[in-house]
Structure formats: C-alpha cells, structure tokens
Amino acid sequence: MVLAAEPQPGSILYQVEASQARARTVFRLKFAAVWVVLIGLLLVGLYATGNIDTAFIAEWGPFILLGAPITVLLSVVSIILATGLAIVGSVARLSRNPYINGVASLYVSLVRGTPLLVQIFFIYFALPQFGVVIASIPAGIMALSFNYGAYMTEIFRAGIQAVPRGQREAAQALGMPERMVMRRIVLPQAFRIVIPAIGNDFVAMIKDSALVSTIAVQELLWRSETVGTRFFRTLEALIIAAAIYWMLTIVFSWAQERLERRMARGDR
Amino acid sequence: MTESTMPESTMPEEPLRHPIKAPHLGEPVVRAIGIEKYYGRNHVLRGMDMEVRRGEAVMLIGRSGSGKTTFLRCVNFLEEPTIGSIEIDGVRVAADPLHARSREHLEQIRQIRIRSGMVFQEFNLFPHMSVLQNLIAAPTKVLGVSHAEAVERAEGYLGKVGLAEKRDEYPARLSGGQKQRVAIARALCMEPKVLLFDEPTSALDPELIGEVLNVMEGLAHEGSTMIVVTHELHFAREAADRVVFLEEGRIIEEGPPEKMLDNPDDDRTRQFLRRFLASPRASES
Numbered sequence: 423m424v425l426a427a428e429p430q431p432g433s434i435l436y437q438v439e440a441s442q443a444r445a446r447t448v449f450r451l452k453f454a455a456v457w458v459v460l461i462g463l464l465l466v467g468l469y470a471t472g473n474i475d476t477a478f479i480a481e482w483g484p485f486i487l488l489g490a491p492i493t494v495l496l497s498v499v500s501i502i503l504a505t506g507l508a509i510v511g512s513v514a515r516l517s518r519n520p521y522i523n524g525v526a527s528l529y530v531s532l533v534r535g536t537p538l539l540v541q542i543f544f545i546y547f548a549l550p551q552f553g554v555v556i557a558s559i560p561a562g563i564m565a566l567s568f569n570y571g572a573y574m575t576e577i578f579r580a581g582i583q584a585v586p587r588g589q590r591e592a593a594q595a596l597g598m599p600e601r602m603v604m605r606r607i608v609l610p611q612a613f614r615i616v617i618p619a620i621g622n623d624f625v626a627m628i629k630d631s632a633l634v635s636t637i638a639v640q641e642l643l644w645r646s647e648t649v650g651t652r653f654f655r656t657l658e659a660l661i662i663a664a665a666i667y668w669m670l671t672i673v674f675s676w677a678q679e680r681l682e683r684r685m686a687r688g689d690r
Numbered sequence: 691m692t693e694s695t696m697p698e699s700t701m702p703e704e705p706l707r708h709p710i711k712a713p714h715l716g717e718p719v720v721r722a723i724g725i726e727k728y729y730g731r732n733h734v735l736r737g738m739d740m741e742v743r744r745g746e747a748v749m750l751i752g753r754s755g756s757g758k759t760t761f762l763r764c765v766n767f768l769e770e771p772t773i774g775s776i777e778i779d780g781v782r783v784a785a786d787p788l789h790a791r792s793r794e795h796l797e798q799i800r801q802i803r804i805r806s807g808m809v810f811q812e813f814n815l816f817p818h819m820s821v822l823q824n825l826i827a828a829p830t831k832v833l834g835v836s837h838a839e840a841v842e843r844a845e846g847y848l849g850k851v852g853l854a855e856k857r858d859e860y861p862a863r864l865s866g867g868q869k870q871r872v873a874i875a876r877a878l879c880m881e882p883k884v885l886l887f888d889e890p891t892s893a894l895d896p897e898l899i900g901e902v903l904n905v906m907e908g909l910a911h912e913g914s915t916m917i918v919v920t921h922e923l924h925f926a927r928e929a930a931d932r933v934v935f936l937e938e939g940r941i942i943e944e945g946p947p948e949k950m951l952d953n954p955d956d957d958r959t960r961q962f963l964r965r966f967l968a969s970p971r972a973s974e975s
Contacts, residue, residue: 591768592814596828596880597804606827610818 468661478658482649486662489642490670496559496634496641497627500566504627505620507571512578512612513604526575533572539633541565546637562634569630570623577619581612617685621678625671632667642666715931716744719883719915720806725764725774725785727757727939734760735771736939742884742917747910749926749947750919752936753962758919761936762888765917766806767799778802779883804832807877811889813869815861821848821872822857825879833880840879847875851905867898871905885909887918903929923966927951935959 429436468474514526533541542565545556556564585608593603635644642663650659720742727735735757742748750758763769765776767783775784783798816824825844829835835843848854851871861869870890877885887906891899903925910916910929920926926933926947933950935943935958943956954960 586812586814588810588812588814589816592808592810592816593828595766595768595803595806595808595810595886596876597800597832598828599800602831606831607816611816614818 473657475655475658478653478655479662482653482655482659483662485649486642486645486659487666489640489645489663490666492639492641493628493631493667494670496562496566496631496639497624500563500570500631501620501624501627503563503567504570504574504623507567508574508578509609511571511575512582515575515579516582530572530575533569538565538569538630539636541569542633542637558634558637558639561637562631562639565634566627566631570627574616574620574623577616577623578612581616581619582608584615585611614685618678618682621674621681625674625678628670628674629667714913715746718742719744719779720765720917721777721782722761722765723775723777725761725771725776727760727764727769728772734939735764738774738936738939738941740934740941742915744883744915745913746915746931747929748917748932748934749930750917750934750936751921751923751926751962752942756936757939758936759888760939762886762917762919765884765886766803766808768808776802779805781805804880805883806886807880807882807884808886809870809873809877809888809890811892813861813866813873813893815869815873815876817861819860820857821853821859821861821864824861824872825876828876829879843879843881844875847878848872850878850908851875852901865898866894867901870894870902874902874905874909883915885914885916887916887920889919889921891920891922921966923951923963935962937962 426435429439511526511529514522515530517523517526542562545565546558546561549556589607589611590603593607598606631641632643635641635647638644646659646663647656650656718741720740722738722740725735725738726733738757738761740748740761750762752758760769764771764774765778767776771785772787773785775782777783779802781798781801783795783802786792786795815821816827819827822841822844825848826837826840829840829843830837845854845857848857851874853868853871853875856864856868856872861872864872874885874890890906891902894902899922903922906916906918907925907929910931918926918930930947932944933947934941935950935954935956937958943950943954943959945954950959951963954963
C-alpha cells in the first residue's frame, strides 16, 4: 500500500478530505437534532396536558431508580447461568449419544415452546405444590436462566458449527482426544463467534426481567407499579421506569458495541 | 461414479509393484493394507496397499478425484477406511465399518495420530493461539512434555522453518507461506514417525510456494519419512524417493521419480503427465 503524503491545503485531495469530513459532521448534527427535537416535543406535549405530577416524580423517582441495580443484578446473574447452560446444552445437542442429545433437545423444545411468564409462574407458584418453595429472587433468576439458556443453546450450537471443520481435524491429527479438541480448540473459537449474540441477549434480558415483577421481585417495574397504583400516578411511574430501562439498554448496547469493535480489532 | 468410465475387467488384479532398492531406507514405518473406502455406494478407494520405510519420501500424484487425498486421510483415520488396516510404528488399527467405536479402537486411532503429523492444504493453524501456543499445545497436553522442553522444541523447529522471530505472532498476521511453515513446525513438534502432507501448496499464491517446498525438500533430504499428495512435479523429482500414480482409487504404477516422470510404463500415467504438463497450472510453477 502506498500512502500519499499529508495533503497540502488547496490540493484536490485536501479538498476531498475536507468535504467528506464536513459531510460527516453535518450528518451527525442533523441526526442529533432529530432526537433532541422529538424527545423534547414528547416531554413538552406530556407536560402541556397538565396531567404530569412533577412533585410525584421528584419524590418517588429515587425509589423506582433503586430497582435498577436489582434489574441489572438479576440480568447479570441470569446471563452468566444461561451461558453455562448453553455451553453444556449446545455440546449435548451436538452429541452422538441419543440419550444426551434427546435430553438437551427436549429442554430446548420445552422452554422455547412455552411463554417465559408461564415458566416464571410455574417455578414460583406451581412448584410449592410439590413442596418446593423458592424465594422470589432465586425463582426469577432460575426462570430467566432456564429460558435464555435454551435460546442460547441454539446460538452456541450454531457457533460451534461455524468453527471450520479443519480446526477440529488439525487438533485430532495432533492426537488430542475428543474432549480436549472441544475444550481447547472448538469452544474458544465458538465463544468468540457468539459474543455479539450474548450481548444482544443480555440487553433483551434486561427488558424481559420486568416479567419477574409478577412474582414480587422488587425490581424496576415492580417498584414503578407499586407506587404508581398506590398514588394513582401510573403514567409518571411508568415513564420513569421506561426511561430507566431505556438508559440501561443504551449504556449496555454501547458497551457491547465497544467490546465487539475491540474484538474485531484483535481478531487475528 | 468410477464404475461407468472404467470397466472392472481392464483393471489389474494386483497393483503393479516396483520394489524399491534404496540403501538409506530403514525398516517399514507405515503399512497400509487393503484400504478401501466407500462414500455411500461410491467406491473411492478400491484396494490400496502401501509400505513406507523410515527415511522414505513418497509422493502421491494423480488427477483430482483419483483418491490420493482420501487415501492420505485414511492413513491417520481422519477419513475412516471402510475396509483394511493401517499400521504406523507398530500400532495397528483395522477399519471399523460398522462403527462399533470401541474405546480401544478410538485409543488406537489416537496412537497412530500421535505417531504421524499432518500438514493440511488450508494450514488449519489455531487462530486463537499465538504461534508458540500452536506449537506447544499438543506436545504438552497430549505427550505430557514439560512446558520448558516443549518451548525449547518449538523454538528449534521454528528456527528450522526460518520463522524464529514469529513465535509470539498470531496466525492472522502471517502470510500463507509463513502459516504453512508454522504448520509444518507444529507437526514436527510432535516428533512424529511420518509426516503426511495434503497438497500443502495448493492454497498458496504462486510466489509463496517456493518457501514451503524448500522446507519440505530440506526435510526429505534430512531423512524425514513422509507421504505427500502434490501437484508439484518438479518438487517430486527433487525430493521424492518414490512416486506413486493413482487413478480411480488404485495404485496404477510406482517407482523412482526419474522413471515415473520421464519414462513411465503405464499408458494412463503417460496420459496424465502429458495432460498435466500441458495445463497452464504446471507451466506456472
């Protein structure tokens, strides 16, 4: 590759680069303006109806906000457990042993074929009938992990299958036993392939974790609903909750994007 | 399907054999006996016998689809032969056509893989590991060599392929020729009894082929035992002790390179060479 010298002002390359930079800046400014104007209009519109109780927001906002750490904690713990389930599940789904494969397939089918809300209720409300009583937070984590574990099993399976066959063959040709081939060669590469998908699922889980408000886990939505209904200020309470969810997903999506970009750069 | 183009009756009952009389060769290291391979009902290898002696460099040539790569992959059971057996350095594995897959069978396969090193057309370096990690992974984890000794070995072989300074690079930062040389060093680190090369230069840009062939030629002249599937006839002439011509899953003719490349006995070998030398690919190299 031959790099041109630093373009001198007045040269055509200088003008081309300057105009491209200008076009990029103008695009960004207009893009930001659209967001600011639309969100501003929405807030002004809501305020103009005269129905918004700012005192309520000031008083109960912090209480609702305290649900955010619980939401994040639920999601982080659940995504970690789900990842573990997915690693085991995906290896099992690719197993040539019909029993192992059968169990894993049944798990995926059952979980993906029923609503998450039903699974949450089952663990929290139905299991006690067998004498199994699980506190709300562990029950919520269990339900979310099981549910996401099943979806992620399929993602991991695709990731494992995306590792080129030659990688496995090279490891086998070196005399590595099957387990070692999987653990040292295939899984690390599959993991890199699925990291973006895990990030997506994490952001999705932050939102899906709202469903565990139904079993009295005191996360964001539960807090918002509780104070909203008590003071007949559902609108304000929901706006606060929605805004916090939105901020959380923006922050984590941004973090995920950065992680992905860093991995792409390190992709050797 | 091979059946339609070559009637069974014209094939010789036994493949032609030319006894090799080369004094520098040692005892047999590899024995392939009666190897046959079916893909479904497609009879790809139709009975191949081969014995490779210590220090011998055997080059397999033939049209694409003649079964040379399949045969090579049968030698370390990356492709399971349907019938026949392979013996490397005293470890014998018989075909397991019904896939009983007993523990001993799998362990025997692993044992012949430990005793043979393979170099692939597509290099297949592990992209998530540095060059050094690629080289020491199997010696430490499979052979149980100490880390220090594996590193020493790795550095030695990296130097031998001329890439000592690349030990901490990742494969993506290497050229194709460098990758393939690292792959050769990785195979050497296991100190195998035989090296298996599967068209090692076919995925390389023409200007990078030479550096890989040089390394391989060096190995051949030093007395490494090797079986090479190749289209590089010049290389075969320089480095081979024996050239084997395959067609339709059988050995048609074999012998020393001068004889095989200049004055083969069989019409099919002659025809292959004529066509091959006339093709644009051959004139490139």
